[in-house]
Amino acid sequence: MPDLPDYHWPPMGKRRVMGKPMNRLDGIAKSTGAAKYSSDRKPEGMLYGALLTSPHAHAKVTSIDTSAAEKLSGVEAVRVVAKAGTEIQWAGAEVAFVAARTEEIAEDALRLIKVDYEVLPHLVNEEDLSKVGSRGRAVGEQVTGDPDKAFKEADAVSEGHYGIPVLTHCCLESHGQTIAVKGDHVEYYPSTQNVYGIATDIGRALNIPVSNVHVNMDYMGGGFGSKFPADVWGVEAAKMSQSSGKPVRLFLDRATELTMAGNRPSVFANVKVAAKRDGTITSWQSQTWSTGGIGGGNLNAGLFPYVFTKVPNRRINHTSVSINAGGARAWRAPNHPQVCFVTCSALEDLAAKLNMDPLEMFLKNLDYTSRADLYKFQFAKAAELMEWKKNWHPRGDSGSGSVKRGLGLALGTWGGAGHASTCKTTIHPDASVEVELATQDLGTGSRTMVAMIAAETFGLPVSAIKVKIGDNSYPNSGGSGGSTTSGGISSSTRKSTVNALQKLFEVVAQSLNVPADQLEAVDGRIRVKGNPDKGMSFQQAAQKLGVNSISEMGENNPRNAPKEGLNTGGTGGVQMADVSVDIDTGIVKMNRMVAVQDCGLVVNPKTAESQVFGACIMSVCGALYEERIMDQQIGRVLNPDMEFYKLAGIGDVGEIIVHMDIREENDSRGVIGLGEPCAIGGLAAIANAVANAIGVRVPRVPLTPARVLAALERRTA
Amino acid sequence: MQPFEYANPSTLQEALALLGSRWGEADVLAGGTDQISLMKEFLHTPKRVVNIKGIKELGGIHHSSQGLRIGATVTFDELASNQAAHSEYPSLVQAVMGISSPQMRNMGTVGGDLCQRPRCWYFRRGFGLLAMQNGKSLVPSGDNRYHAIFGGGPAYFVSPSSLGPALVSLGAKVKLVSASGSRTVAVEKFFVAPQNESSRETALLPNEILTEIEIPLARGIKNATYEVRQKEALDWPLAAASVALSMKGNVVSKSWVVLGHVAPTPWPATAASQALDGNPLNDETIAKAAEAAVAGAQPLSENGYKVQLTRVAVKRALLEASAKA
Structure with a gap:
């Protein structure tokens, strides 16, 4: 051989x-519009699909009548997915689909579908755990060492509450597809992260061999973890194409996209953490709860305390809360940004209690991580780029004047x-x-x-x-x-x-x-x-x-x-943020972010850096602007739009400095994925920078003027 | 969007003849930045849409010894580029630049700014101006972070107008024309806090078109607008203040302080004006005026922070105005 x-x-x-x-x-093609995305596909004779969703957060469909929609001229297919008797579990859940010759006819047809609901009680908010009743499910306590003894013996104990809300993916290109079923052959143009695997969903739904489903997608406009399956809208579009004999295009509109196409679970936390006078962490205790919608919020609480997982004494509890809202999907580093935010916030608060530079404290505890040398190097590099020594000050000690500047840091890890x-x-x-x-x-x-x-x-x-x-x-x-x-x-x-x-x-x-x-x-x-x-x-x-x-x-x-040895897993990265906070208005402005990121062998430093830039921008959005807002009275999302579901614009992101940690020892490990690891720590770093600037923790992100001012009020009270 | 008849008149008289006597019969289209979304969301389902962008007499900015006349279809960008507006009415230009989207400034019109509907998320989800469900407003016990801190209901939305506060502070009027004649209404009276679901938030009648804005000569009147917005990118103000000051030396002889985005109408803060009038414009007076501006505030469960932001807006608008020679 x-x-x-x-x-x-x-x-x-x-x-x-x-x-x-x-x-x-493909940079030129994308920036000039020459690149054709699946949502640009308009095959001849194509029909427009549209979907009717439930206005109620929890209801039983008692009757549904599509006869008027079917009779409307130009309508070629109507399909009911929530038949009489179906229990709807969130506002925005799919009820029926139509396909018509124009988008307008499709929308008109939806309005002709008559649905009667028996409205049932709902819960759409999870922030107040005392109000969730039987919808919360404790997932069991994990105890290591003797946390109580360690808390008793500690020189400093810090307790805090932290919260990070449900976010949605906000893909620029919404979920959907154009699909043409001809006999037992399918031409399928989805927007997907799963070109090879997604055909299975359609093959199964139409009961045809998967080899007859031809998937084609040259470009896609964002997924972030939310675009793996064909989804109900893919299967229904396929069935409407099959019955009408025509291609069907169905992409979610913005409101539907933000309501039903996935989200990142919230996490709320009560944390107690202790250290010796020299900053050595001795004990960690966290009680967390979260939701990702009707399926609850199963957080991987075993990740606490994030990266510093070898802290000897730990008590970890988590409660998963099911609410009447659309289900969670993977969102760029599932679990990690939330767990990082809670951990790094608690550690920064502990450092402040010890009057310690958090950088010093993080360095002191690196032996609790699995990559001490890597983080040590990266923190040194980030500190140099951020001029940490020169610019850092003890918490709150940011001089007179109404604009306070602060620095913060965080770290992350991922497989890849x-x-x-x-x-x-x-x-x-x-x-x-x-x-x-x-x-x-x-x-x-x-x-x-x-x-x-x-x-x-x-x-x-x-x-x-x-x-x-x-x-x-x-x-x-x-x-x-x-x-x-x-x-x-x-x-x-x-x-x-x-x-x-x-x-x-x-x-x-x-x-x-x-x-x-x-x-x-x-x-x-x-x-x-x-x-x-x-x-x-x-x-x-x-x-x-x-x-x-x-x-x-x-x-x-x-x-x-x-x-x-061509590829491997296990990356590390650190992020630092420099912010200015106007304490009269509570408005936070980004001055600068520094990200130092390892991903093994870097094939193309330019696109790698772009990945990290994007992650920093997402971190700014999550730290300062983004949250899904639910109203318990009507059971609906109040901001399924780009007006009040706020995202940063170019003037909001500040300067971003990316340093890819390209060194022989990292390179020798082979190629490692980068998408998630760089999207973890930025949010926590910004939250910590704000605490450093204004002298008090703002417990809940996004750091809106309302929350920053409320925290300042508590400080002076 | 509900099917509608589209009319594209070239004269004001033609346009007026196309309007109806009741809301819902005909809607006026100018920049379309709000009108189109209202129609797409089925919040407005007019039988006819009357485009007024082709009517020449509704455009143009004229500066004369009487003051400034701004045609209803003048875009934000045209206003912000106008020399007279820059030199005499910085307050207006600052309000326009608060709309930090070039696309919006290029398409949106000054008439549309005054006639746009509220952004209240209950209104936009179909619960009406008063956000009623089962005979009760959703706002006090709902998410009211962006709602009014003045007025005390039953309307809790905030006037979305960018120019409203500045125009009120400058003593501007609007001309409302119907087929049977025209009337001139002070901008202050143009905005109305609706008391029931069947009334509107402006004095405009279904058969009228807002044709122009008239601003009296501002010679020597210092004026400024300050908006508190969280983002640099397009974002609604959380609170705003427009001020106009008639000065004798460093003493304020007469002042107008008008708040924005804190009430269903631009909100004249008369107590703030009283704190200023007859007093030198210094840090102490400014602080007193800022405090007086919020004296009657009635914040809801989630919007207490807007009281502080209002103080800041008043203070910064006054500082901005006083900095101008």
């Missing part, structure tokens, strides 16, 4: 393409090992190179990454590589969840391209009369190692294939990946 080719990444110093900042290949991925590389006799895999580019730069890796392997320019993704007829690659994509696709691409190159070497070896393992591909040439003049151009090499092409697969199997 021949030896396996050497798949290892080229050594850090010898890479020609990887590791060099590169513009994303590569998912299962297969890739096919073809070298044609005309020397064109195609790389195919059924992955998706969520906007993070996957397409560019694949091209760069292939270019590196073949010694070709990036422009010589044709990348084909976003189509499930290509080899299987996993859904983009858990920051697993970069690790998965980089590894499968590497292996596939190396395998293809190996085949090309075998052909070239014969004509040069050297062993194949003596060849290398450099600067557009296949040549003999150590004898660069002996060789031929890549073009000439490919011509030797005659009429045949080379097609080789490559696979990343997560089980073998740790041995192979």
Whole structure:
């Protein structure tokens, strides 16, 4: 059996393409509008789908009459999903769907559907745990060590309440699809993070083989964890296309998108944390509760105290609260931003109680983390970029004047090992190179990454590589969840391209009369190692294939990946924030954020930095503006819009400094996903910076003027 | 959106003939930044929509010895770019620039700013101006973080108008024209706090068009607007104040202080004016005026913070006005 080719990444110093900042290949297409998203697809004869949702948070459908809608001219399909007797569990839940020749007719048809409800009692707010009654479910206590004894013996104990509300994903491109069912064949254009896997939902719903469902999505406008399944609207659009024989386009409108297409669970917490005089944490106790909607809010409370998980004495309790609201979905680092916010806030409060610089305190306790050396390095780097020593002051000691400046910090961790991925590389006799895999580019730069890796392997320019993704007829690659994509696709691409190159070497070896393992591909040439003049151009090499092409697969199997070393999991990053707070108005302005982030081997520093910029902006939104607001009286979301569901604009984000932690020791661990780890600590860092600026903790984010002023009032009271 | 007849008249008389005698018959369309969303949400379901952007006489800004006349279809951007507005009515320009979206400033009109409907989230969800459910307002026991702290109900929404407070403080009037004639109404009287669900929040009648705004000459009157907004990006003010000061040396001879986004109408803070009149404009007087401005506030469960923001708006508007030579 021949030896396996050497798949290892080229050594850090010898890479020609990887590791060099590169513009994303589709940047121009995206910014000029040339890129066609699934929501831009308008096949001939297409119908517009629309959905009717429940206005009640909890109700039983007693009758539903669609006859008037069906009779409306231009309506081609009407489907009821909440038949009489169905119990509706949130306002915004799907009741019926229509498809019509125009969007307007579809909307008119919805208004003709008559639904009678028996309205039932509801609960839509979870912040006050004393009011949730039987809707709260304690998930059991976890105790390690002897927290009570440790609290008694501690030099300082800090107690605090912290809260972070439900957020929604706010994808710029809403959830939905255009879908055409013809006989037993489906052309499916979804907006999805799961190009390969999503076909299964449609195949199952229509009872046809999944291989007959062709998924195509070249570009997508944001998912953040909320776009894996086909969803009810996908299945119903498929069924309406099947019954009408026409393509159906159905994308959620903004209100529906914010109400029913997923959310990030809230977390409210009562925390007690203790330390020795020197800042060593000795004990942690947290009682938390949360909701993600009707399914409750199962927080992974075992993550407390976040990153410092080896604190010896811990008592952790959590209550999951079910409310009548749409269900949670993964949201960029599920659990982590909330647990990070609660932990880092409590630790900053403890540091303030000890009159300690929180940076010093975090450093003091790094042995409680699993990556002490990494964090030590990153905090030093971040402190340098933030000029922490010069700019930090003890809590509240920010001088006279009504604008107070403060600094805060936080840290995060994530897995991010590569998912299962297969890739096919073809070298044609005309020397064109195609790389195919059924992955998706969520906007993070996957397409560019694949091209760069292939270019590196073949010694070709990036422009010589044709990348084909976003189509499930290509080899299987996993859904983009858990920051697993970069690790998965980089590894499968590497292996596939190396395998293809190996085949090309075998052909070239014969004509040069050297062993194949003596060849290398450099600067557009296949040549003999150590004898660069002996060789031929890549073009000439490919011509030797005659009429045949080379097609080789490559696979990343997560089980073998740790041995192979192309990708791995386990990242760390730290964030620091510099804010100014006007204590007359309670308005917080971002001055600067610093993020230092490790993600192993960085294939494209430019798109990696972009990922972190985006994460910092999301952190500003979550810290200062975003929250889903529910009204208990009407059981509905009050702000399912871009007017009062507030997001930062460009003038609100301040300066963002990103430092990718690219070092030999990180690089040697292989590629690690980046999407989630950088989106964790920013919010906590901002909240801590505000506490530092104004001298008092604002317990609940977002840090609105109302909450900041209320906290200031409590300070002076 | 409900189907409607669309009319595109080129003269005011044609437009007036197309209006109805009751709300719901015809709506006037200018910039459309609010009208279109009202229609899409079925909050307005007019049988006819009358576009007035093509009517020349409703445009233009004229500066004369009488003051400033601003046509109803003048856009925010046109107003903000007007030299006379800049030099004499900075208060107006500051209010316009508070609409921190170039798209809104390019499309939105000054007439539309006065006639737009409230942003109250209960109103926008279909519960009416008074936000009633089962005979009771949803606001006092609901989420009222953005609602009124003055007026005491039954209407709790806040007037969304950006220009209203400044126009009231400058003693401006609006011209309301119907097929049978025209009337001139002080902007202060144009805004009305509705007492029941069937009344509107302005004096405009269904058969009338707001054709122009007239602002008296502001010679020597210092004026300024200060809005407290959380975001730099487009965001509604949480509180605002417009001030106009007639000065003798450093002494305020007569003042007008009008609050915005804290009541169903632009809210004249007469107590604040009284605290200023006859007194030198200094930190002490300004602090007294700011305190007087909120003396009658009746905050709801979630909007007590707006009392403080109102104080700040008054104080900063006065400081801004006094800084101008």
